[in-house]
Every structure is written in C-alpha cells, then in structure tokens.
Amino acid sequence: MFEVGFLGGGNMARALAGGLAKKMPPEKIHVIDRHPEKLEKLAADFGVTVHEALGEWVTKLDLIVLAVKPQGMKAALEPVVSLLNPKGAALSIAAGIEAQVLRGWLGGYPVMRAMPNTPAMVGCGTTGFWAPADISSDAVAQAKTVLAAAGDVVEMDDEAGIDLVGAIPGSGPAYVFRFMEALERAGTRRGLSPEAAKALALGTVYGAAVLARESGEPFSRLRENVTSKGGTTAKALEVMNARDIDEMMDEAVEAALKRTAEMKALFR
Numbered sequence: 001m002f003e004v005g006f007l008g009g010g011n012m013a014r015a016l017a018g019g020l021a022k023k024m025p026p027e028k029i030h031v032i033d034r035h036p037e038k039l040e041k042l043a044a045d046f047g048v049t050v051h052e053a054l055g056e057w058v059t060k061l062d063l064i065v066l067a068v069k070p071q072g073m074k075a076a077l078e079p080v081v082s083l084l085n086p087k088g089a090a091l092s093i094a095a096g097i098e099a100q101v102l103r104g105w106l107g108g109y110p111v112m113r114a115m116p117n118t119p120a121m122v123g124c125g126t127t128g129f130w131a132p133a134d135i136s137s138d139a140v141a142q143a144k145t146v147l148a149a150a151g152d153v154v155e156m157d158d159e160a161g162i163d164l165v166g167a168i169p170g171s172g173p174a175y176v177f178r179f180m181e182a183l184e185r186a187g188t189r190r191g192l193s194p195e196a197a198k199a200l201a202l203g204t205v206y207g208a209a210v211l212a213r214e215s216g217e218p219f220s221r222l223r224e225n226v227t228s229k230g231g232t233t234a235k236a237l238e239v240m241n242a243r244d245i246d247e248m249m250d251e252a253v254e255a256a257l258k259r260t261a262e263m264k265a266l267f268r
C-alpha cells in the first residue's frame with residue numbers, strides 16, 4: 001500500500017483524507033498544516049498521521065497532494081522540493097494553477113491535477129482528474145484511489161477540462177446553495193418559520209437529485225413530469241424562463257472560467 005501526504009489540512013484535504021481513511025490504513029495517510037487544532041481533529045476523527053513540520057516523512061511519500069489555497073501554493077512548495085521522493089508524484093487540487101507551472105515550482109517533479117468539490121466531505125464528491133502522458137501508471141492509480149474515496153471521478157482528456165470541472169461541479173455546490181437560499185427566502189417571506197422554510201428547500205433539492213440519479217431520466221423529462229398542463233408549476237417556470245435561467249447559468253459558468261483564466265495568467 002502506498003504512502004500519501006496532504007500539504008494543507010483544510011476543508012478539501014479533510015474531505016479526501018477522511019474518505020481515504022476508510023479504504024486504506026490511516027497511518028499511511030499523512031497531513032501537514034500550520035493549525036494544530038485542525039491536525040488534532042484529523043487525527044482524532046480519522047486516525048491519520050499528522051505533522052506540524054516538514055521532515056524526513058515527506059521523503060517516503062509516493063504521492064503528495066497539494067491542498068493549499070492557490071495564492072499560498074508557491075511559498076508552501078519551496079521548502080518541499082528538496083524532500084520529494086524521486087519515485088513519487090504530486091496531485092494538485094488547486095484551482096487556476098497549471099501543471100506546468102507547479103512542475104516548475106517543484107523542480108521538474110511530475111504533477112497531476114484534480115478538481116474536487118465540497119460534497120466530497122460526505123462521500124458524494126464529483127471530481128475531475130487529469131494526468132499528463134508521462135506520469136507513471138502507478139501514480140495515476142494512486143491518485144484515482146485517493147479521489148474515488150470521496151465520490152465519483154471523471155477523467156479529463158486534457159488539462160483544460162479541469163477548468164470546466166472547476167466552473168461546473170467545483171463551484172456548482174455554491175450555485176445550488178444560492179438557489180436553496182432563494183427558495184428558503186420565498187418561504188419565509190410568506191410566513192413559514194425559518195426551520196420549515198429550510199426543511200422544504202432542502203427536501204426539494206435532495207429529493208430532486210436522488211430522483212434524477214435513480215431514474216436516470218433526462219432532466220427535461222423529470223421537469224415535464226412535475227408540470228401539469230394549466231397547473232401551478234407551469235406558471236412558476238414561465239417566470240424562470242422569462243428571466244432566462246439558461247442564459248444566467250451560462251453567464252455564471254463563463255464568469256467562473258474567466259476568473260480561472262485570470263488566475264492562470266497570474267501564476268504563469
């Protein structure tokens with residue numbers, strides 16, 4: 001079994017390490033972070049090995065997962081370079097930093113990229129994964145094991161696919177939560193208690209998602225199943241269509257992609 005280390009022990013590392021700890025011996029999962037309280041919780045919850053400082057343990061890692069925020073990545077990698085296992089590889093989950101740039105910061109070390117999302121925290125992640133052609137098959141298999149422990153993994157043909165995954169399932173949970181907030185507000189405005197409004201909004205999205213997954217039907221068919229001719233749903237959908245919800249989502253995804261391009265240019 002391989003040894004994997006997470007550089008950064010924040011939200012996403014916690015999600016991935018927590019899922020992985022159910023699939024492999026947790027002591028083979030290492031996490032470093034500068035917040036001892038996060039490390040203590042990771043060790044207590046999952047039994048993973050935690051570190052407050054870099055050291056010889058890094059030299060034994062087969063896979064190092066780069067899980068710090070993009071703006072702190074370069075500084076975080078500098079002290080790591082001299083400790084890297086020459087037989088290993090890196091997997092970056094950072095948005096907006098290209099593999100080639102990371103490879104340069106890591107002194108030529110092989111780098112794969114992935115874009116997970118926060119539902120990974122409950123094992124329901126949707127993650128995009130891409131590996132350059134010169135990565136070993138062992139490294140690819142290890143990276144996929146790490147990612148699959150937190151949900152579905154979709155392999156991308158090229159690195160640009162990772163940007164699209166970032167703008168759809170990566171940021172997407174925030175789009176859905178924003179929709180839920182709006183639905184909740186529509187309830188409280190009409191006199192529902194906050195608890196009832198929250199329960200109704202949550203139940204709507206949860207039930208719709210489970211129905212969509214289990215039925216496998218096209219979303220359009222599922223929408224039609226709800227929409228009785230001359231009924232209430234049709235009137236509500238008229239409002240959403242008049243505001244051009246397709247155009248709104250398209251612009252939202254485009255804005256996320258534009259920001260990704262700006263970030264990439266910043267780090268190049």
Ligand SMILES: NC(=O)C1=CN([C@@H]2O[C@H](COP(=O)(O)OP(=O)(O)OC[C@H]3O[C@@H](n4cnc5c(N)ncnc54)[C@H](OP(=O)(O)O)[C@@H]3O)[C@@H](O)[C@H]2O)C=CC1
Nearest residue numbers: 008009010011012033034067068069070076093094095116
């Ligand atoms: N959140 C999301 O939905 C998604 C995030 N991502 C990507 O995942 C990465 C991590 O995101 P997330 O988990 O949300 O971030 P967090 O800020 O929650 O986690 C990063 C952790 O690493 C610590 N850290 C930073 N630099 C160092 C260092 N040099 N040594 C030790 N610890 C360090 C941070 O401390 P401090 O806070 O003090 O900096 C923090 O505790 C990002 O690159 C992001 O782009 C990808 C997909 C989805």
Ligand SMILES: O=C(O)[C@@H]1CCC=N1
Nearest residue numbers: 095166167170171172
């Ligand atoms: O907002 C961000 O930049 C990160 C990447 C995808 C989700 N969160």
